[in-house]
Amino acid sequence: MTAPLTASQLAARFTEAFGTEPDGVWMAPGRVNLIGEHTDYNEGFVLPFAIDKTARIAIRTRPDSALRLLSTYGDQGMTMADTNALDKSTARGWTKYPLGVIWALQQRGITVPGMDLLLDSDVPLGAGLSSSHAIECAVISALNELTGAGLEAEEMVLATQRAENDFVGAPTGIMDQSASLRGAKDHAVFLDCRDQTVKLVPFEAHPAGLVMLVIDTKVSHSHADGGYASRRASCELGADVLGVKALRDVGVEDLQEASGLLDEETFRRVRHVVTENDRVLQTVELLASEGPRAIGPLLDASHVSMRDDFEISCRELDLAVETSRSNGAIGARMTGGGFGGAAIALTPLEAEQQVRAAVVKAFADAGYTAPDIFTVTPAEGAMRLA
Structure with a gap:
């Protein structure tokens, strides 16, 4: 991965591209989900953390409605659009995320001016680390300030969700x-x-002698495809049959009864969500009482549930998890929406190099594309950099 540009470097690139200085530079991080997969849209519990890989934007508002969007990677060239004529059917590539944010703000009655925008990001694309949301959150943080919208974090969360759901189509x-x-x-x-409701839970791997490895399998995924949508539909069907508002309202103790009411596939989808919610709560308790070394078995159980009950893993993810565990990781699981992307492996410092080497070898032996393996640490959320 190429090194990210600093705020001053990105501002200089913006000036070079657009002939004027930006109004500012904002950033938002990607995320790793420690545990709690496919529980969010079931009104359940999740335990992600922001990571030290970010999307950064330099931006300047314009006196007209023109939009000029450019990124530092790829060869897409400049994308032109108009704030008065946004069209989700023609939005392509990374630009649909800032365009979606602009559209979602407009739906809230916020007037968004034209703008020039330059994006730089070192959040791996398609790896399940939420590169798209990093872009959206950087953009909405900037526009919230530049338009004087005054949205609270919770309101920006819902606006970006609407951008994803109704503009991007995920x-x-x-x-x-x-x-x-x-x-x-x-x-x-x-x-x-x-x-x-948010509670910040201390998660410091390094003082506990651990490192969080991310294994990007290079199997690209997309939340806008049918696999994600079909899982969500199964969850909604399960909640409807069980007579609850959302699967959040089903406890582990209710699963035996649920098994007699649901078809076999829907029951397995429901069982994953219900047990995953329970694993999130257990993880939070263990982090508080015993620390990061205690949560390995819960990470392992989460992966098994996603592999067998929710069926969102793939051969590459399973290989990454199994190889990590057999070479010293204390817990490992796929992370993100599934059907590709990345796995995480909570690994003792002394086993890090062995895990890295073993995973690379296992992928080569299987004929898979070489994975990217890197460490992440919990980092600050979205902010203005300059």
């Missing part, structure tokens, strides 16, 4: 943007997705 919940907007250094974000 039926996602509120976890990713909550972590990006509300994250804090050395903490995970314990989020109740029913009421957006």
